[in-house]
Amino acid sequence: MFTLVVMAAGLGSRFGGTKQLAQVGPNGEAFLDFAIADAAAAGADRVVLIVRSDIEADVQRHFEARGGLPGDLDVAYVCQDEHGPTRPKPWGTAHAVLSAAEAVAGPFMVCNADDYYGPTAYDALAHAIHGMADDEAGLCGYRLDHTLPAEGAVTRGVCQVDGDRLTGIVEREGISRADNHLPEDTIVSMNLWAFSPTFFDALGDGYERFLEEHRDSPTAEYLLPHAVATEMERGALTVKVVTTEETWIGVTNPDDLKVAQAALKSR
Numbered sequence: 001m002f003t004l005v006v007m008a009a010g011l012g013s014r015f016g017g018t019k020q021l022a023q024v025g026p027n028g029e030a031f032l033d034f035a036i037a038d039a040a041a042a043g044a045d046r047v048v049l050i051v052r053s054d055i056e057a058d059v060q061r062h063f064e065a066r067g068g069l070p071g072d073l074d075v076a077y078v079c080q081d082e083h084g085p086t087r088p089k090p091w092g093t094a095h096a097v098l099s100a101a102e103a104v105a106g107p108f109m110v111c112n113a114d115d116y117y118g119p120t121a122y123d124a125l126a127h128a129i130h131g132m133a134d135d136e137a138g139l140c141g142y143r144l145d146h147t148l149p150a151e152g153a154v155t156r157g158v159c160q161v162d163g164d165r166l167t168g169i170v171e172r173e174g175i176s177r178a179d180n181h182l183p184e185d186t187i188v189s190m191n192l193w194a195f196s197p198t199f200f201d202a203l204g205d206g207y208e209r210f211l212e213e214h215r216d217s218p219t220a221e222y223l224l225p226h227a228v229a230t231e232m233e234r235g236a237l238t239v240k241v242v243t244t245e246e247t248w249i250g251v252t253n254p255d256d257l258k259v260a261q262a263a264l265k266s267r
Contacts, residue, residue: 002129002194003046003104004039006032007096008059008113009080018055020113021062022257024249026265030062031250034264035111037070038119042126046074048103049113050096053079076103084207085215091207092221093191098203107132110193110224116264117192118246128242129194137228137239138194139166145184147248148177150259154252157189157225158182159241166232166239169225187241190248191224202231 008020021030036047047069051059056077069075080090083099090096097110107129111117121140128138141159148154153176160168169189175182206227214220231237249263250256 001043001045001106002126003048003106003108004036004044005048005050005097005100005104005108005110006035006113007050007093007110007191008032008055009050009052009090009096010114018058019251020051020055021058022114022251024116024251024257024260024264026261028066029264030113031116032113033066034116035113036073038117038122039109039111039126040070040073041119042122044073044109044122044126046076046104048076048078048100048108050078050080050100052081052090078103085211087218089219090221093224094203094222094227095207097195097224098200098207101200101204104197104200107194107196110191110195112191112250114250115190115192116249116260117190118244118248121192121244121246124242124244125192125194128240132194132196132240134196134198135237136196137199137237139189139239139241140192141187141241141243142190142246142248143184143243144175144180144182144186144188146246147188147190148175148180149256150177152176152253153179157191159187159189161187161241164241166241168232169229171225187243189225193224193228199231199237202236203227206230 078100080099125140153174155173157169158172210222
């Protein structure tokens with residue numbers, strides 16, 4: 001058993017609304033509905049939803065309208081904006097995960113609320129999470145060509161892998177189907193992770209260092225890949241990479257919504 005931590009506190013500024021609750025599925029599902037159902041099927045027994053205070057009630061009403069969460073899942077809500085200094089923009093994905101520390105007791109997965117990962121991705125990571133040591137983590141990697149939209153450019157975390165171990169992630173901007181110089185089977189991260197609860201200690205230490213430098217910044221973000229990389233560089237963490245043949249589906253701009261809806265309907 002494990003906890004699924006869903007990062008749902010983003011502003012969705014480019015999308016122009018609460019992207020976390022956009023109806024993308026054929027029955028009105030949001031991305032997070034698929035994430036929770038697929039994680040539950042893979043063995044999750046608890047869900048922690050990281051939200052903002054101003055959308056917490058909307059998220060709760062979403063689940064109430066859909067008849068609740070699947071099965072006997074335990075659920076907790078954490079408001080990211082109630083942790084750390086106050087500012088309009090959230091402090092980043094690593095801070096989001098850190099804000100859930102008191103709501104998580106054992107091993108946990110982390111996912112974005114506005115991405116569709118596919119059931120076999122959760123299955124693969126669930127197998128990796130069992131028996132994971134305190135100094136280990138897991139990452140589900142995707143083929144690059146399974147993550148590129150039909151139009152437009154994106155940023156991807158390109159993984160450097162030795163065997164089944166992550167040795168680094170390099171952020172590459174401006175990747176598109178029309179302009180891509182990387183092999184199609186290049187492994188990239190879409191922020192689907194597995195961690196031991198001891199990782200919260202590292203996140204807390206990293207966040208304190210981050211605030212020392214960026215406390216007064218209105219935009220700086222404490223990001224999960226950077227926090228993982230820091231622990232890897234210290235020799236305090238190794239990351240096992242599992243891969244999936246799933247096709248990632250997501251939305252960034254309003255025009256992406258119809259494309260995502262068509263893709264999920266076809267599945």
